[in-house]
Amino acid sequence: MIEVEHLTKKYNELVAVNDLSFKVEKGKIWGLLGPNAAGKTTTMRILTGYLPATDGKATVAGYDVFEQPNEVKKIIGYLPETLPLYLEMTVSSYLDFVGEIKQIPPSKRKEAVEHALKISGLEPVRGRLIKNISRGFKQRVGIAQALIHNPQVLILDEPTIGLDPAQIIEIRQLIKSLKGEHTIMLSTHILAEVTQTCDGVVIINEGKLMASGSLEELTASFKEKEGIIVKLRKGGEEVASQLNKIPGVEKISRENNEFKIEWSQGRDLRDIITKFIVEKELGLVEMRPVAMNIEDLYLRIVSGGGEQ
Amino acid sequence: MKNIWVITKKEIKAYFTSPIAYVVITVFLVLVGFFFYSLIWWFNSQSIQMAQNPYYYQQININQMVYSPLFHNMSIILLLMLPLLTMRLFSEEKKIGTEELLFTSPISVSQIILGKYLASLIVLASMLCLTGIFSIFTFAFGNPEFAPLLNGYLGLFLVGAAFLGVGIFFSSLTENQIVSAILTFGALLLFWILNWASYSAGGIWKDVLNYLSFFQHFDNMTQGILDTTDLVYYISFAFFGLFLTHSVIQSRRWR
Numbered sequence: 283m284i285e286v287e288h289l290t291k292k293y294n295e296l297v298a299v300n301d302l303s304f305k306v307e308k309g310k311i312w313g314l315l316g317p318n319a320a321g322k323t324t325t326m327r328i329l330t331g332y333l334p335a336t337d338g339k340a341t342v343a344g345y346d347v348f349e350q351p352n353e354v355k356k357i358i359g360y361l362p363e364t365l366p367l368y369l370e371m372t373v374s375s376y377l378d379f380v381g382e383i384k385q386i387p388p389s390k391r392k393e394a395v396e397h398a399l400k401i402s403g404l405e406p407v408r409g410r411l412i413k414n415i416s417r418g419f420k421q422r423v424g425i426a427q428a429l430i431h432n433p434q435v436l437i438l439d440e441p442t443i444g445l446d447p448a449q450i451i452e453i454r455q456l457i458k459s460l461k462g463e464h465t466i467m468l469s470t471h472i473l474a475e476v477t478q479t480c481d482g483v484v485i486i487n488e489g490k491l492m493a494s495g496s497l498e499e500l501t502a503s504f505k506e507k508e509g510i511i512v513k514l515r516k517g518g519e520e521v522a523s524q525l526n527k528i529p530g531v532e533k534i535s536r537e538n539n540e541f542k543i544e545w546s547q548g549r550d551l552r553d554i555i556t557k558f559i560v561e562k563e564l565g566l567v568e569m570r571p572v573a574m575n576i577e578d579l580y581l582r583i584v585s586g587g588g589e590q
Numbered sequence: 591m592k593n594i595w596v597i598t599k600k601e602i603k604a605y606f607t608s609p610i611a612y613v614v615i616t617v618f619l620v621l622v623g624f625f626f627y628s629l630i631w632w633f634n635s636q637s638i639q640m641a642q643n644p645y646y647y648q649q650i651n652i653n654q655m656v657y658s659p660l661f662h663n664m665s666i667i668l669l670l671m672l673p674l675l676t677m678r679l680f681s682e683e684k685k686i687g688t689e690e691l692l693f694t695s696p697i698s699v700s701q702i703i704l705g706k707y708l709a710s711l712i713v714l715a716s717m718l719c720l721t722g723i724f725s726i727f728t729f730a731f732g733n734p735e736f737a738p739l740l741n742g743y744l745g746l747f748l749v750g751a752a753f754l755g756v757g758i759f760f761s762s763l764t765e766n767q768i769v770s771a772i773l774t775f776g777a778l779l780l781f782w783i784l785n786w787a788s789y790s791a792g793g794i795w796k797d798v799l800n801y802l803s804f805f806q807h808f809d810n811m812t813q814g815i816l817d818t819t820d821l822v823y824y825i826s827f828a829f830f831g832l833f834l835t836h837s838v839i840q841s842r843r844w845r
Contacts, residue, residue, distance in 0.1 A: 327690075330694040331693075331694055332690055332693050332694050332843070333843055334843060352696045352698075355694055355695060355696040356696045358694070360690075360691075360694050362687060362690040362691070362694075364686075364687035364690070365687065366686075366687050366688040366689075366690050366691035367686070367688070368600075368604070368686075368688060369686070370604065370607045370608060371603075371607075379596075379600055380691070380695075382596045383593070383596055383597075383691075383692070383695040383696075383697055384695055384696065385593075385696055427691070
């Protein structure tokens with residue numbers, strides 16, 4: 283749905299986006315992840331036709347962003363980093379205006395506004411001036427304006443920034459509910475957001491692509507060892523050295539009574555370890571797999587540990 | 591055309607939901623009313639004196655004695671007021687981030703510029719129309735000629751249109767509305783007084799400076815003379831302002 287090939291954007295000497303290539307499949311939610319000033323906003327601005335690129339190619343639903351910008355603009359809904367709100371308008375008149383500039387035919391506009399108000403949960407504040415509503419509602423107005431014309435592609439720049447935890451959950455649920463019908467790309471620097479809402483991720487740093495793929499693919503490719511964490515009633519160095527003697531175990535790390543047992547990929551020592559613990563009566567309290575989480579992944583990628 | 595009108599409607603609403611249009615129109619009407627009153631007062635006293643002499647009696651002309659100076663005064667007031675109408679057009683969009691919404695919509699930059707410009711022209715036209723109320727009195731109690739009056743209004747509208755074109759250009763340059771207004775005001779004043787410099791200039795420069803000056807062209811129109819040179823001058827001035835605005839917006843994005 284979204285294809286970016288060798289995209290480069292320079293602001294005079296500063297290279298904001300450097301030879302970036304990635305693909306987003308139809309109907310999926312993809313996260314654009316990276317530290318501050320990584321080039322996320324610039325990439326999104328290029329995709330929406332707000333900024334031209336210095337070099338490279340980008341297509342959305344088969345339309346070239348630079349050759350057919352108007353076609354692209356019709357099928358994209360965009361939530362910029364700074365909410366593009368006219369504070370003197372009421373929520374519904376603002377959405378009506380956006381519907382008009384997005385060229386929704388007059389006969390369908392009222393319905394579109396109602397729909398956008400409904401799915402963004404804005405009905406209670408529809409008649410109020412935007413300057414008088416809370417930050418959370420403003421954010422929702424921002425999302426509502428992005429999806430009012432039922433675009434195939436939604437580009438959301440930091441959709442949950444500045445919201446309280448309950449609002450964040452609501453917005454995430456809203457985004458997830460849009461999946462399937464819409465292809466969504468959202469940028470964030472909150473890692474939990476990616477694991478909770480996204481199917482795949484593009485990680486960039488200093489304008490360069492560090493990694494891209496579905497979450498499973500990425501975690502799998504970065505996992506060198508497999509392992510489990512066991513929590514025992516008995517603890518101490520002695521137990522650790524006993525566990526270390528199990529054939530195949532390569533590394534033991536201990537934190538109080540929790541032991542992280544790791545072995546090289548391709549084997550499965552779980553049965554042997556359980557049997558060992560039961561036989562030695564070490565008192566098994568808890569056992570869980572070592573999951574490579576997105577934090578580890580991100581830190582490794584961004585710190586340059588695993589460029590690929 | 592539909593897209594232009596969408597933007598125009600939005601801008602007109604913005605003018606009238608904020609105090610700006612009301613303040614500009616009210617102050618304009620108060621000042622014009624004051625000038626109109628004092629000119630009529632002066633005209634009355636002059637007429638009484640002139641009526642005593644049959645030769646001078648022939649010379650009494652309300653168009654020459656009231657409207658011509660009034661239009662001059664009005665144009666100066668427009669020069670002071672119109673930068674306040676254009677200062678926010680692009681500056682504000684840039685400052686609050688709404689330009690990102692406009693420029694990512696399927697509306698072209700020229701349509702956005704024209705829509706905004708049209709809105710400011712409508713406010714200008716309504717300002718001028720409202721001053722027409724004053725003329726009810728002159729028509730009720732006197733017999734001014736209608737054609738020169740209309741010509742004068744056309745002149746004012748064109749001058750105003752040129753001012754708005756300059757204003758919209760400066761508005762696209764900065765996100766600070768005050769800076770935009772001051773730059774517009776400075777540029778307009780400079781073009782207004784350009785013909786002063788022509789007194790000391792010689793040869794072709796004298797003609798060039800005279801041609802470029804707002805004043806020279808406007809003078810003809812207040813006298814009731816409609817010359818295509820003047821029309822072309824104002825329309826091309828406004829067009830040039832819009833063209834520069836377009837270039838500024840495009841180049842800012844391509845930089």
